[in-house]
Amino acid sequence: MTSQQSQHDKTPSLPDAYAAAASVATGKRNAAVLAVCQGLFTCAISIDLTLTALTGWQLAPDKSLATLPFALITVAGAVVTWFAAFLIQRLGRRLSFALGAASCCAGGLISVWSVFHGHFWTFCAGTALVGVFQAFAQYYRLAAADAVTDEFKSRAISTVLTGGVIAAIIGPALAAWSKDLFPAALFSGAYLVVAAMGLLSVLVLLLFYRDMAALPAATGVQAAHAPPRPLGAIVRTPVFVASVANNVAGSMIMMFIMTAAPLAAVACHHGIDDGAAIIQWHLIGMYAPSFFAGRLIKRFGLGAVLLAGLALNLACAVTAMASTSLPAFYAALLFLGVGWNFSLVGGTTLLAQSYAPSERAKTQGFSELLRYGATALATLGAGPLLARFGWETLNAAILPVLLLCALATGRWMLAERANRPQALRGLG
Missing domain, CATH: 1.20.1250.20 (MFS general substrate transporter like domains)
Structure with a gap:
């Protein structure tokens, strides 16, 4: 084989070049979509961070249990995170992430009902469902990294996390504004906002996110066909x-x-x-x-x-x-x-x-x-x-x-x- 033939073989065909360019564009678009979802998630979780211990104190039959609802967010996330990885592999990221966000919507609505009716244990169930959302949301940054080559992985991860910047400011402000939304049930309005964040995440994911195959890492692992x-x-x-x-x-x-x-x-x-x-x-x-x-x-x-x-x-x-x-x-x-x-x-x-x-x-x-x-x-x-x-x-x-x-x-x-x-x- 001549050197010219060898060089020709290494040159990507025009369809391959278009496919590579489309893959890069989709990866960047997905990172931007996930940044929005990261922001919605951070808003929801910062409201829980701000008010859940106080709500638990208000509802708990035994005040020693006041921090249990907040702890269940992390505990439920820890339990679900292993299974979430395999569900993502089976159903794809778009649908799996949407299901995770739907659990936040359900958890927020259950929390609203619980505060209105003074039910501590159903409130715990609501916060646990927010923990399920958290487990799926932790894969946003990994989804962005998998969609690009090694050179751009850290940039894609950073892009996703930028979604938390505005949410870090807005989230506590939303908690302060919405906690008195329904005077008859203090804090219930804040959990309605949590449900809204989950619903918005579902809509953003289903409308704008696109599943794509993960790219193999260029270093550190065996060949993709192994x-x-x-x-x-x-x-x-x-x-x-x-x-x-x-x-x-x-x-x-x-x-x-x-x-x-x-x-x-x-x-x-x-x-x-x-x-x-x-x-x-x-x-x-x-x-x-x-x-x-x-x-x-x-x-x-x-x-x-x-x-x-x-x-x-x-x-x-x-x-x-x-x-x-x-x-x-x-x-x-x-x-x-x-x-x-x-x-x-x-x-x-x-x-x-x-x-x-x-x-x-x-x-x-x-x-x-x-x-x-x-x-x-x-x-x-x-x-x-x-x-x-x-x-x-x-x-x-x-x-x-x-x-x-x-x-x-x-x-x-x-x-x-x-x-x-x-x-x-x-x-x-």
Whole structure:
């Protein structure tokens, strides 16, 4: 075969070029649609974050159960997330995501009925259904990453998370506006807004989202035509371990500190409104970096951004241990939010590079199950540990988690550095 023939064989045909361009366009469109859905989800969940503990206190037959409805959001999400991955594989993302959003609509309506009739246990069922929605919504960023090549995965993930920026501001404001919508049943109006967010998500997904095949990662996994590896083989790879370490540590630490922060602020003689403002500032920190996190990864490298996320979480702990002043709370929770964003965007980028398309469901499901399980434990444990050990000790407790995450990230970076010369030799 002549060199001209070889070059001709490598050149894509015109139909292939059109198909590739259409695939890229669909991937970008889907990322934008999922950003809107992420915003609707964040609005719904921020309303629950703001009011559910208060509603639980109002309805609970035993006040020790007041935080159960809120905890059930995370617990239900942890239970459902594994099964959601396989349902997505079977039904496709469009229909599966719409079913998840429909559960939010149902949960919101059940919560409205429960508040009107003073039923605590049906209110728990309503918040659990919102947890089901949360489980499906966590796959939005992975769906965006799977639809593009390795070069654009972090950018697609960031695009989806930008949907939370405006919602982080609007959500608490919606909660404050809607809680008195029906004076006869305090807080019921807020849960009607939660139902509306779910219904809007269903409509957006069914009208604008398009299912498309996942693209194989260019590095880190076997060829796309090879048989699927056992889950045990996947989870032992440095890229998977580093992805889980950053996703789990980032989410676990974020929920652990965020859950306790408003209570700690009040205990340190700051006002209830100060606690709410701290959380709102934290939510902005969580989502605002999505506008530039993908570009930072492209410019400085994935490893550098992951280490920056760990450093910001460390800065949160150090700031919180050094002072309990109101500016220190604001700074610590801002560091925490940005650190979570870098860890999640970077960790998700790694996760999307750790599997072939045939391995997607079990790998994503197992990773999200670990992340949700750790987050549920952090949510449930934050209040009791704060009450027993205090705010400073609570922040000190995250330091060993950060160390383990740094070790896993460093191991992956060393493995990547060792594999790079081999890849270059293969190209030669």
